[in-house]
Amino acid sequence: MRIFGKGRHRPSASWRQATDRAFTLIGDGRYEDAGALLTRAADLEPWLSESWFNLALLHKFRHDWEQARTAGLRAVALLDRGAGAPDWWNVGIAATALQDWPLARRAWQAYGLHVPGEATGAGEPVGMELGSAAVRLSPEGEAEVVWGRRLDPARIEVLSIPLPSSGRRWGEVVLHDGVPHGERTTATGHSYPVFDEIELWAPSPVPTWVVLLEAASESDRDALEQLAADAGFAAEDWSSSVRLLCRMCSESRMPSDEGDGEHLDPHDHSEPGHPGPLGHRTDGQLWVPERECGVAAPASLVRGLLDGWVADSPGSRGWRDLEEVC
Numbered sequence: 001m002r003i004f005g006k007g008r009h010r011p012s013a014s015w016r017q018a019t020d021r022a023f024t025l026i027g028d029g030r031y032e033d034a035g036a037l038l039t040r041a042a043d044l045e046p047w048l049s050e051s052w053f054n055l056a057l058l059h060k061f062r063h064d065w066e067q068a069r070t071a072g073l074r075a076v077a078l079l080d081r082g083a084g085a086p087d088w089w090n091v092g093i094a095a096t097a098l099q100d101w102p103l104a105r106r107a108w109q110a111y112g113l114h115v116p117g118e119a120t121g122a123g124e125p126v127g128m129e130l131g132s133a134a135v136r137l138s139p140e141g142e143a144e145v146v147w148g149r150r151l152d153p154a155r156i157e158v159l160s161i162p163l164p165s166s167g168r169r170w171g172e173v174v175l176h177d178g179v180p181h182g183e184r185t186t187a188t189g190h191s192y193p194v195f196d197e198i199e200l201w202a203p204s205p206v207p208t209w210v211v212l213l214e215a216a217s218e219s220d221r222d223a224l225e226q227l228a229a230d231a232g233f234a235a236e237d238w239s240s241s242v243r244l245l246c247r248m249c250s251e252s253r254m255p256s257d258e259g260d261g262e263h264l265d266p267h268d269h270s271e272p273g274h275p276g277p278l279g280h281r282t283d284g285q286l287w288v289p290e291r292e293c294g295v296a297a298p299a300s301l302v303r304g305l306l307d308g309w310v311a312d313s314p315g316s317r318g319w320r321d322l323e324e325v326c
Helices: 013-027 029-046 050-059 063-077 087-097 101-111 218-230 299-314
Strands: 132-137 144-152 157-158 173-178 184-185 190-203 206-216 232-236 253-255 290-296 317-326
Touching: 013 029, 013 050, 050 063, 050 087, 050 157, 063 087, 063 157, 087 101, 087 173, 087 190, 132 157, 173 299, 206 299, 218 232, 218 317, 253 299, 290 299, 299 317
Parallel strands: 132 190, 184 253
Antiparallel strands: 132 144, 144 157, 157 173, 173 190, 184 190, 206 290, 206 317, 232 290
């Protein structure tokens, strides 16, 4: 019997039953019970890469990265195909979570991705130039989709200012899953994947503030966002950037804004008086001067930033009710 041979064969009925039952339990959140079944399946068919892939997947769901790395490495050792196997992607996620950069490089390269720098480099992969993407924070809770910059295949730096309900901050780095759930499109026709957050990878020291602005025009609002960016931080008009979407809408292909003029987004489920593009419109008006704005900036800077914004045009700008929320 070739326990760790490369040849494939049809798994036993007992293996299939245990595996099917385990994934039903995973869907119900019963990870401990699922783990016992997947361990049994691996004992029944230890020569199947799928046995160890499934265990690695379970450990990823549990955020048990040491076990995910161990099971993932056993899975890839039994692979009978070349680049592109999801087994390597899971190894890359586990290695990134553990900051095992040599293994992360090896995993991404084995998957078929170009990783700049030395193959044996001990530092984290940089310069992969994966571009922008969206990430769904707290996907199992009060989910929120925000924009970010992909540092590598498993990490996104958050560039939006998340709402306080997410518990996340601007500038944080989150570990994310490999399979997108949804897309966001822009007016130029570009499409960006939406990845689900797995966990916080690196926290941000920059707090989130909410403030009520009086901005006579969009250009006044834009001036605050630019002023914050020039200082190395961020401001975001939550009154126009936040949309309340059902899960089905959120996980589908969606435009990234509410449209222009009177063409309102039919997928926006916000209500008058609540955050979101529809909630901040009034009869006959396309702009409401009172704006709810998120600001990501240190406590020592935030008031001076707002005062400087007002000083540039005191007749059309004002602020009040500044509060730290995250």
